[in-house]
Every structure is written in C-alpha cells, then in structure tokens.
Amino acid sequence: MRRSLRTASEPSGQARHGADMRITRRDFFSSSIVGGPVALAGVAAVEVGQRHRPIPLPEPMRLWDLATPALVVDVDQLDSNLRTMHQFYADRRASLRPHAKTHKCPVIARQQLDLGAIGIAVTKISEAEVMVEGGVGPLLITSPIATRGKLARLLALARQAPSLQIVTDRLQNVRDLNDGARAVGIRLQVIIDLNTGDDRTGIALGESAVTLADAVARAESLELVGVQAYAGRLQHVVGWEARRHQYSETMGRVMETVASMRQAGLNLPVVTGGGTGTYDINSEVDGMTDTQVGSYVFMDDNYREVGGRSGQVFDDFEPSLFVLATAISQPVEGRITVDAGYKAFATDKEPPRLRDIRGVTYQFGGDEHGILELTDPSEPITVGDKVRLTIPHCDPTVNLYDHLHAVRGEDVLEVWPIAGRGRSQ
Ligand SMILES: Cc1ncc(COP(=O)(O)O)c(C=O)c1O
Numbered sequence: 001m002r003r004s005l006r007t008a009s010e011p012s013g014q015a016r017h018g019a020d021m022r023i024t025r026r027d028f029f030s031s032s033i034v035g036g037p038v039a040l041a042g043v044a045a046v047e048v049g050q051r052h053r054p055i056p057l058p059e060p061m062r063l064w065d066l067a068t069p070a071l072v073v074d075v076d077q078l079d080s081n082l083r084t085m086h087q088f089y090a091d092r093r094a095s096l097r098p099h100a101k102t103h104k105c106p107v108i109a110r111q112q113l114d115l116g117a118i119g120i121a122v123t124k125i126s127e128a129e130v131m132v133e134g135g136v137g138p139l140l141i142t143s144p145i146a147t148r149g150k151l152a153r154l155l156a157l158a159r160q161a162p163s164l165q166i167v168t169d170r171l172q173n174v175r176d177l178n179d180g181a182r183a184v185g186i187r188l189q190v191i192i193d194l195n196t197g198d199d200r201t202g203i204a205l206g207e208s209a210v211t212l213a214d215a216v217a218r219a220e221s222l223e224l225v226g227v228q229a230y231a232g233r234l235q236h237v238v239g240w241e242a243r244r245h246q247y248s249e250t251m252g253r254v255m256e257t258v259a260s261m262r263q264a265g266l267n268l269p270v271v272t273g274g275g276t277g278t279y280d281i282n283s284e285v286d287g288m289t290d291t292q293v294g295s296y297v298f299m300d301d302n303y304r305e306v307g308g309r310s311g312q313v314f315d316d317f318e319p320s321l322f323v324l325a326t327a328i329s330q331p332v333e334g335r336i337t338v339d340a341g342y343k344a345f346a347t348d349k350e351p352p353r354l355r356d357i358r359g360v361t362y363q364f365g366g367d368e369h370g371i372l373e374l375t376d377p378s379e380p381i382t383v384g385d386k387v388r389l390t391i392p393h394c395d396p397t398v399n400l401y402d403h404l405h406a407v408r409g410e411d412v413l414e415v416w417p418i419a420g421r422g423r424s425q
Contacts, residue, residue: 021034052106052134054406054414061412062407064386068326069340071401072388073416075408078108078297084317085279085296086115092283097121097140097272099294102395104420105404106134108297119163121272122291125153126423128164134419138163138270142228142292144173144193144201150425151176155184162186167193167228169203174215174222181221189225190216191270194257196231196250205257213261213268226270227261229254230292235277236302240309244281251285258287276317277306300394302349322355322388323397324405325370327381334374337382338362340389341369346396355388357381362389399424 089096098112099121104322109131119138122128128139144167145154158164158181168174168190181188192213195202203209209227217224231250237243251273261268274282274291276299282291295303298321299314308314324341341364345352352370354360359376370389372381381387391397392393398404404416 001145006264008227009275021422026179050340051130051417051419052136054107054416055403056414057412061329062392063324063407063410063412066324066405066412068324069344069388069404070391071398071403071418072322072324072407073298074320074322074403075406075413077318079111081296081299081317081320082111085293086117087338088111088280088421089283091138094283094285094288095290097290097292098297099123099128099142099275099292100131100136100420102294102398103297104130104398104418104423105416106131106136106419107404107416112297118290121294122420124424125157126425127420128421128424129153132157132161132164134247137161138165140165140167140179140191140228142167142193142230144169144423146173151180155180155186156189158186159184163189165189165191167191167201168212168216169193169195169201171212171215174212174219178219178221180272182185187221187223190222191225191272192216192227192342194227194229194254196229196234196273198230198232200232202228202230205253206260209257210264210266213266214264217266224266224268226272226289227254227258229271229273230275231278232275235275236306237277238305243277243306247278247281248285249283255285255287276303277314280309288293293307294392297400298391298394300349300391300397301353302393308318319355319390321391321394321398323352323390323391324386327372327383327385327387330383336372336383337365338370338372338387338389341365342367343400345367345389345391346393346400348396349392352389352392355390357387 002382070084072261095118097119098117100109101123114234120136121142122141123143128141129141132312188241193202194209195204203212216222237246270289271287272290276293279291279293282288296317299317299319304314306314308316323340323344325338328337351362358378363371365371399421401418402421405412406416407413
C-alpha cells in the first residue's frame with residue numbers, strides 16, 4: 001500500500017465513484033457521520049438473519065470511505081496465513097482443528113474447513129450455537145460447562161449436531177453429562193480436559209485423569225473420544241528453542257498419562273492441543289493428533305514478539321487485521337486525536353501502533369479516543385485523514401466489533417459478520 005492515509009477528496013476515491021458521483025470532503029464527512037452504506041448494509045443483513053454469510057456491498061467502496069473505527073481484514077494476507085498453515089500440516093501426521101475463538105466468524109471457519117481442517121474448536125456453548133446455525137462443524141467445545149442451563153443448551157445442540165464434542169474435567173460433570181444425554185436419548189462425545197500446568201481448567205495428570213477417562217468410557221450415554229492437553233502459557237514463551245524445550249517437556253508428561261489410559265484399555269483416538277505459538281512444535285509431538293491454532297489467521301503485535309524459529313520476530317504469519325481510525329481533532333500542536341480508544345482495542349497488552357507511518361506513537365485517550373504523538377511523522381496527518389492501526393491482541397479486539405470489512409488493497413470487497421461477537425456465555 002503506497003499511502004497510509006487519504007481523505008475522500010483525493011483522486012482514487014473519485015475515480016471509483018465516477019465523475020457524476022464525486023464526493024466532496026463535506027459529503028464525505030456527512031456520509032461517515034451517518035454510518036455509510038457498508039454499516040447500513042450490515043445492519044439490514046443482520047436483521048434478516050444473514051449472520052453467517054458474507055454481505056455484498058450495495059456499491060463499490062474504498063477503504064477510506066468506511067465509517068470508523070472499523071475492523072478491517074486484508075483478505076490476501078488472511079488467505080496467505082491460512083494457506084501457509086494448512087500447507088505446513090498437509091504432510092504432517094497431525095491435523096488442524098483451528099480455534100474459532102479468535103475470529104468468531106463462520107465465513108472464516110468455512111475457509112479453514114475448505115482447506116482441510118478436521119473440525120473447528122470453540123470455547124463456549126454460545127459460540128458453538130452460532131457455528132451450528134452457520135452450518136460449521138464438526139465442533140469441539142474446549143471449556144467445560146458447569147450449570148444445568150448450559151447443559152440443557154449443550155444437549156439441545158448435540159441433538160442438532162451429533163458430531164459435537166465437549167470437554168470434561170470432573171467426575172460429577174461426567175455424571176451430569178451422562179444423565180442429561182440419557183434423558184434426551186443421545187450418545188454425547190466427550191474429551192478429557194487435562195491440566196497441563198496452566199491451572200486454568202483440566203484434571204491433574206496421572207491417576208485421577210485415568211479414573212475420569214474410565215468413568216466416561218463406562219457411562220452408557222457418553223462416548224470417550226480422547227484427551228485435550230492445551231498449554232496456553234507455553235504458546236507465548238519468548239524464543240522458539242525455549243518454547244520447544246518447555247512444550248516438549250510438558251507434552252512428554254501428558255503422553256505418560258495418555259499411555260496409562262491406554263494401558264487401562266481405554267480407546268483414545270484424539271489427543272488435541274497446541275496453538276499458534278507451538279504450531280510447528282505440537283506437530284512433531286509423538287501422539288498428538290491435532291493442533292488448535294487460533295491467532296495465526298490475524299496475528300497480532302503480542303504474538304509477533306514471542307519470536308519464531310528463524311528470528312526474534314514470529315513472522316511465519318503476517319498481520320492481516322487492523323483498525324481503521326479517523327483523525328477528528330487537533331486541540332494542540334504536535335498531537336492529533338483519532339476516534340479509536342479503549343472501545344476499539346483490547347487493552348491488556350501494549351498500545352496499538354500506526355501500521356504505515358513512522359515517527360508517531362499512539363496512546364489511549366479514553367473510551368472513544370486515541371492520541372497520536374506526532375514526534376517525527378513520516379507522512380503528515382491532518383484532521384479528516386484516516387490511519388491504519390495495528391492490533392495488540394486479536395481475539396478480544398475482534399469481540400468488540402459486529403463486522404469485519406474484507407479488503408483487497410484499498411477496495412472493500414465484502415462485509416463478514418462476526419456472528420460470535422459477544423457470545424461469551
Ligand atoms: C483451548 C485453546 N485452544 C487453542 C487456543 C488458540 O490459541 P492461539 O490463539 O495461541 O493459536 C486457545 C487460545 O486461547 C485456547 O484457549
């Protein structure tokens with residue numbers, strides 16, 4: 001991309017709209033204030049229930065015409081990330097089970113399945129409901145459920161989608177799942193969630209895990225499918241060698257438990273785990289059957305910093321996601337305010353950066369505002385200009401938006417509903 005910011009009165013925008021449809025700077029401002037055609041198209045489509053398919057644009061649009069803040073995905077970079085990952089796994093023993101917690105978008109889940117993923121992982125029952133509605137599956141829910149209400153939803157969903165799988169990490173939960181499945185007349189597929197050291201969910205490795213797996217295998221309305229060994233803290237260990245070392249050591253202990261389960265006569269076709277940070281490590285762990293990669297689709301600033309096999313930047317996948325923001329006010333010299341603040345980015349990591357302009361730093365300026373410090377900008381930024389900002393942490397940022405704007409270069413192609421946005425129940 002040659003230029004990082006553009007006002008609507010510049011030639012490229014005019015060319016797209018034709019001579020008789022030239023938009024002036026004033027028209028541009030009014031159209032962005034009322035939301036613009038893309039925002040309206042999105043709302044209309046959601047109202048008629050098209051939450052799972054791309055929404056076509058009513059008229060051609062340029063990136064710079066979008067109402068901001070807008071979440072934008074570069075479709076070529078996304079496609080390259082998807083293909084890189086899927087090609088890597090094409091001749092590996094392990095398979096891919098991408099995690100949809102990152103994108104929450106059935107359109108992207110379908111692209112992953114089309115490229116050969118064996119299924120899609122989701123974290124919550126409500127995400128699973130959205131994916132089933134969108135015809136996405138088979139699904140694995142990677143977090144246990146613990147209430148009657150969620151159990152009822154799980155059972156209803158499993159009746160609709162018999163390939164649905166759920167993890168468990170407690171004996172009482174196994175009894176509840178079995179009673180529920182029996183009551184509705186289904187055989188529910190269950191995976192044992194192991195605590196690999198994150199101490200987040202999962203049963204301790206060793207004897208108690210074997211007992212739990214045995215209980216699932218004996219339960220008449222449950223089918224034991226395998227184990228999940230996700231190690232979240234190890235995805236972000238800085239330095240590929242250090243990551244590999246710690247991950248291999250942990251998975252070695254996991255495989256001892258898996259071996260004990262098999263010695264007890266249990267059938268475990270699935271051993272699932274891993275993520276983007278260990279995609280090329282998990283694939284080499286003997287006995288792992290699939291990898292639950294999530295962030296690779298978009299990548300984010302935080303992940304890049306953990307380092308890759310060949311250097312200090314983890315650049316096997318490149319950022320495909322950014323937030324488009326508009327400079328809206330310049331109360332003092334040397335700084336300019338954009339319309340994207342805490343409500344536009346997850347704030348648990350470092351602040352975003354300008355994607356295209358050097359010599360400018362972003363700091364949060366409140367819920368709706370960001371302040372750009374114009375230290376030594378490589379391009380001028382004035383009120384009305386748009387800038388692209390990087391994503392510090394992709395998953396929780398995506399969850400702040402209803403739509404992904406799919407762009408190629410400077411053309412907006414389609415709008416993809418983030419159907420799972422806000423589905424954290
Ligand atoms: C259970 C589980 N699997 C897979 C992932 C995907 O991880 P990543 O985004 O690092 O690829 C996550 C992310 O938090 C997760 O919780």
